[in-house]
Amino acid sequence: MKSQKKRILVVDDQADITRMLKLNLEQTDQYEVRMENDSRLALAAAEEFHPDLILLDVVMPGIDGGELASRFAASPELKGVPIVFLTAAATKEEVSGRGGRIGGLPFLAKPVNTIEVLRCLKKYLG
Secondary structure, eight states: OOOOOEEEEEEOSOHHHHHHHHHHHHTTTSEEEEEEOOGGGHHHHHHHHOOSEEEEESSOSSSOHHHHHHHHHHSTTTTTOOEEEEESSSOHHHHHHTTTEETTEEEEESSOOHHHHHHHHHHHHO
16 A cells, blocks of 8 residues: 655755654654755755655755755656755744745745644645
8 A cells, every 4th residue: 555645855964954854754654754965966866755845955065955946846757846945044033024935935944843844844735
């Protein structure tokens, strides 16, 4: 029987963040989570994993989140997959004051907590 769990790809160069998100999201038994800490490997990981949503850090060494988002959108396998950016460059108040969007794109301010991530996933995945 095929799993009905939603597939979430978490791309962040900070392994502690990806591990925390994977652990907390998988404990809900609603999500299957794959982590990628090297931005240069993220496109291949996403094309192989086929995520339902991508949580993507903005500032990373190698390829930044904005460039990765463009590459995801250009991929036939990934275009249309919702992307939610994770950032420490904006405060929770700034993100909240803009309705969770910056430049029209969905954002979560770091440090994220499980409740806000789950709320975000429900919003973008239904």
